[in-house]
Amino acid sequence: MARATVPDDPRFPDDRKGSLAAAVLDDARGGGRGDDGARIGLFLGTGLSSLTPAELAIDLYPHARAAGFDRDAMARDLARDRASPRRHQPERVTEVLGAQIGAIVRETSFSACSAAAQSILQGARAVARGDVDVAYVGGHDSMLHPIGYLSFVVLGALSPTVGRPFDRHRDGFLIGEGAAVLRLQREGDLRAGDAVLGWIVGGGTSVDAYNVTHPHPEGLGAGLAMARALRDASLEPGDIDYVNAHGTGTPVGDEAECLAVHRVLGDAPVSSFKGAVGHTIAAAGAVELALCLGIFGSGFLPGTPGLEEVDPNLPARILRDPTPGRVRHLLSNSFGFGGQNCALVVAAPDV
Amino acid sequence: MSPRPVRIVAASLFCPAGIGNMGLGPAVPGAVPGFDPIACGVPRKHLKTMTRAVQLGVAAVAAALAEAPGWQTIPPERRGLFVGASPQSGDAEDLASALKAADGDPGKFARDGVPLIPPLWLVKGLSNNVLGYASAQHDLRGDNGNWCDGALGGAIALAQAVHAVAERRVDLAIAGGADSLVGAEAMVGGPCGEGAAFVVLMAGERGDALATAGLPSEAGIEHDFGEMGAAAVPVAWARAWLARGPVDVGGVSGRRWS
Numbered sequence: 053m054a055r056a057t058v059p060d061d062p063r064f065p066d067d068r069k070g071s072l073a074a075a076v077l078d079d080a081r082g083g084g085r086g087d088d089g090a091r092i093g094l095f096l097g098t099g100l101s102s103l104t105p106a107e108l109a110i111d112l113y114p115h116a117r118a119a120g121f122d123r124d125a126m127a128r129d130l131a132r133d134r135a136s137p138r139r140h141q142p143e144r145v146t147e148v149l150g151a152q153i154g155a156i157v158r159e160t161s162f163s164a165c166s167a168a169a170q171s172i173l174q175g176a177r178a179v180a181r182g183d184v185d186v187a188y189v190g191g192h193d194s195m196l197h198p199i200g201y202l203s204f205v206v207l208g209a210l211s212p213t214v215g216r217p218f219d220r221h222r223d224g225f226l227i228g229e230g231a232a233v234l235r236l237q238r239e240g241d242l243r244a245g246d247a248v249l250g251w252i253v254g255g256g257t258s259v260d261a262y263n264v265t266h267p268h269p270e271g272l273g274a275g276l277a278m279a280r281a282l283r284d285a286s287l288e289p290g291d292i293d294y295v296n297a298h299g300t301g302t303p304v305g306d307e308a309e310c311l312a313v314h315r316v317l318g319d320a321p322v323s324s325f326k327g328a329v330g331h332t333i334a335a336a337g338a339v340e341l342a343l344c345l346g347i348f349g350s351g352f353l354p355g356t357p358g359l360e361e362v363d364p365n366l367p368a369r370i371l372r373d374p375t376p377g378r379v380r381h382l383l384s385n386s387f388g389f390g391g392q393n394c395a396l397v398v399a400a401p402d403v
Numbered sequence: 404m405s406p407r408p409v410r411i412v413a414a415s416l417f418c419p420a421g422i423g424n425m426g427l428g429p430a431v432p433g434a435v436p437g438f439d440p441i442a443c444g445v446p447r448k449h450l451k452t453m454t455r456a457v458q459l460g461v462a463a464v465a466a467a468l469a470e471a472p473g474w475q476t477i478p479p480e481r482r483g484l485f486v487g488a489s490p491q492s493g494d495a496e497d498l499a500s501a502l503k504a505a506d507g508d509p510g511k512f513a514r515d516g517v518p519l520i521p522p523l524w525l526v527k528g529l530s531n532n533v534l535g536y537a538s539a540q541h542d543l544r545g546d547n548g549n550w551c552d553g554a555l556g557g558a559i560a561l562a563q564a565v566h567a568v569a570e571r572r573v574d575l576a577i578a579g580g581a582d583s584l585v586g587a588e589a590m591v592g593g594p595c596g597e598g599a600a601f602v603v604l605m606a607g608e609r610g611d612a613l614a615t616a617g618l619p620s621e622a623g624i625e626h627d628f629g630e631m632g633a634a635a636v637p638v639a640w641a642r643a644w645l646a647r648g649p650v651d652v653g654g655v656s657g658r659r660w661s
Contacts, residue, residue, distance in 0.1 A: 113507065116503045141553065142551045159559055160551050160556075161548065161549065161550060163531055163534075163547075163549045164529060170548060177570075181566075198512075203525040206525060207522065257546050258480075258547070259484065259543060259545070260538075262539055263539065264526060264532060264535035273544060276480060388531070389529050389531070390529055390531035390538075390549070391538060392534065392549065
């Protein structure tokens with residue numbers, strides 16, 4: 053379902069990502085009629101979100117002093133308004149929405165930019181184990197506010213121009229916001245007429261064990277996650293028809309990912325959506341996987357919006373433009389600060 | 404393939420009643436007494452980009468591994484790390500100078516305030532910093548996860564670690580939680596504490612019983628130590644395990660925690 057706007061949800065004051073999550077969960081459930089009698093799980097990945105303008109204005113600014121904050125005054129204020137410090141606790145969205153849909157398992161992954169992908173994988177495993185019958189999985193995030201931008205400005209990760217993953221002149225990413233939720237259930241529980249958009253057939257995670265803000269220069273952790281996902285899916289490298297890259301457009305990130313893709317998957321075609329939708333941070337794995345589901349049956353492999361001149365030093369087979377082709381299996385990457393990596397393998401509905 | 408037994412081989416404990424077995428003593432809410440991050444194995448060069456909770460967590464991972472026999476023989480790719488944490492959201496104190504310089508004017512904030520913000524402000528606030536730093540320190544490259552689910556974050560980390568070992572994704576899993584809410588009494592409305600605890604899980608021997616480890620009630624731990632957030636359940640679990648003694652290794656079912 054496409055929405056032109058997402059209204060503020062009164063349950064999540066000053067928390068844009070909460071409103072986004074509520075909207076996409078409603079869409080994914082379609083009224084929840086198919087959930088009757090099912091044991092439901094809710095697995096959401098979300099992000100730092102940092103300080104919002106309201107938090108800045110209400111909670112912090114009045115107490116700023118040259119040498120720091122007046123902690124006593126802050127504590128008095130917070131004690132008067134207990135709702136205030138609860139606004140941005142990430143699990144609150146999972147709690148509220150989980151209660152709404154009667155979820156018996158509720159988990160909030162907080163794994164930086166791999167959070168949504170990790171949530172999808174954890175939900176898929178819970179369904180496969182039989183812990184739940186239906187899992188709503190995905191992620192939500194919004195850092196489209198001054199302090200959100202500031203977080204990445206001070207790290208030098210934002211592009212001053214445009215997002216252009218894999219371009220020889222790439223210089224960072226633009227921030228997006230977003231949310232996506234998928235409904236997962238076992239094949240054996242499908243009923244006549246149920247739509248199938250794809251099959252999650254494998255997933256793998258890893259840690260770089262290298263640096264909290266820089267990827268391993270050779271993409272060792274990224275490669276491990278991809279190899280594990282492939283093995284989990286019982287597939288060979290040649291079975292992957294398309295790789296949806298994390299592809300942020302940062303010089304070091306793209307290089308590390310391309311090295312890893314080439315090492316693990318050979319010449320599998322690669323592209324990134326982030327030049328079109330920006331980097332949706334903790335939601336990226338879900339937003340991009342949802343977009344990937346549209347590839348099946350389309351007859352095309354997507355190109356890389358924003359990319360003009362492919363960096364010749366990148367070893368992977370990068371798609372600048374949409375290319376005719378059939379995708380039976382795709383692999384989607386998500387990598388985060390802290391060195392957390394997650395790769396998911398999805399099969400077409402007719403595979 | 405059926406899930407394999409999972410064995411607890413070591414535990415670490417940092418809580419307001421003390422560190423390690425000393426933490427089994429009388430309990431009061433508050434800080435972990437005598438906590439010295441450097442002495443507890445936290446790399447000195449990273450201290451300035453770690454919050455107190457992260458320091459506790461990194462120290463607790465190191466302490467748990469120090470008690471685990473032969474963990475280095477397991478390949479790094481087969482070592483997993485599962486963490487319950489709280490959102491750190493940077494240290495607000497690092498923004499104070501910039502806000503003061505802005506004097507309420509967004510333009511001045513951008514011009515005069517931003518340069519006063521430490522470049523590593525965001526990095527210090529990453530909620531998966533325990534995972535990031537500890538994995539680099541001990542070369543843990545396997546399956547992993549980081550959860551922020553309030554006081555249940557650590558419990559979810561324990562459960563997912565059990566699944567990871569039982570389902571053969573890793574052969575060693577370090578799992579637990581860390582949090583520091585000392586000083587947050589006004590925000591949470593009651594006495595607060597801090598703590599960190601991690602257990603080391605390995606595959607059990609064939610024939611081990613799939614027993615379920617007892618989970619002390621959250622009410623109990625919070626009564627003892629005050630609000631501890633994501634550390635509450637791991638602290639209670641490690642405390643119970645340590646009280647049984649290192650010989651009495653408990654098996655854990657991989658199917659009970661979800």
